[in-house]
């Protein structure tokens with residue numbers, strides 16, 4: 001048995017070195033930094049969504065950990081949102097499971113008793129914006145990066161729960177404009193409308209995120225957690241009571257010719273842009 005151990009260890013080490021982790025977790029004293037790590041742009045496929053859900057769950061179970069900073073290993077991109085290739089020409093079974101993973105990750109992150117801060121150094125469209133809005137606070141870098149729910153621009157519609165989280169963050173009228181026009185804004189504008197709490201130079205994003213997290217963690221823990229639940233449970237419950245219906249709506253909507261042709265057009269445009277960039 002003892003002689004088997006090094007072999008087992010070597011195999012485990014080899015497996016770790018060949019399977020890059022989709023989410024990196026770095027533990028500090030009483031909080032963790034969770035970095036999305038799916039190259040090139042952290043587009044949220046089913047496996048990444050599940051990895052985020054599992055990461056948050058494992059931190060909730062660690063009695064030393066009270067909070068987390070959600071971030072990206074790519075300083076240019078926080079997350080490109082849902083992986084469009086999951087929705088384009090899908091297999092129905094996988095599409096349902098993919099949406100279930102998205103629902104679960106949203107519910108986990110939005111209602112986690114951990115204090116959460118999003119450290120947004122790079123772009124954060126659509127599903128990326130949702131992940132950030134699920135956190136208790138958001139810090140974003142000044143300059144180029146954009147954040148927002150741009151679904152309408154792709155010819156698709158965000159589900160009611162993405163809308164609800166945005167309404168809870170920036171209010172009804174700003175959501176009506178952002179969502180209807182598919183707007184993305186920079187950090188300064190984001191701060192003006194309450195989408196972003198702090199807009200800072202990119203090199204300060206992490207230190208300010210830590211400062212905000214420590215502020216949340218300075219509040220007596222049970223009071224903080226109960227207040228978070230009081231603020232968020234109603235919104236989460238709305239989806240929990242309609243999980244199957246929401247999944248079916250998504251699958252039916254996604255499989256329509258109209259949505260498929262909108263996604264085909266959008267993917268082609270992304271590809272063309274990437275090719276033009278590579279040719280430079």
Ligand SMILES: CC/C=C\C/C=C\CCCC/C=C/C(=O)SCCNC(=O)CCNC(=O)[C@H](O)C(C)(C)COP(=O)(O)OP(=O)(O)OC[C@H]1O[C@@H](n2cnc3c(N)ncnc32)[C@H](O)[C@@H]1OP(=O)(O)O
Nearest residue numbers: 043080081082083084123125126127157249250270271274
């Ligand atoms: C009735 C209602 C019921 C249910 C609802 C129904 C429908 C559901 C909608 C659900 C809500 C949807 C949420 C979403 O998140 S949709 C995704 C939206 N995301 C985007 O629009 C972002 C698209 N990407 C970009 O804008 C840029 O890529 C980005 C992030 C700014 C980065 O730019 P850059 O660094 O220049 O990188 P490239 O553009 O060159 O991209 C590199 C590489 O990545 C591919 N890619 C980019 N984004 C995605 C993506 N979201 N999914 C899949 N792939 C993506 C891109 O094509 C390039 O690929 P290549 O192979 O060419 O290298």
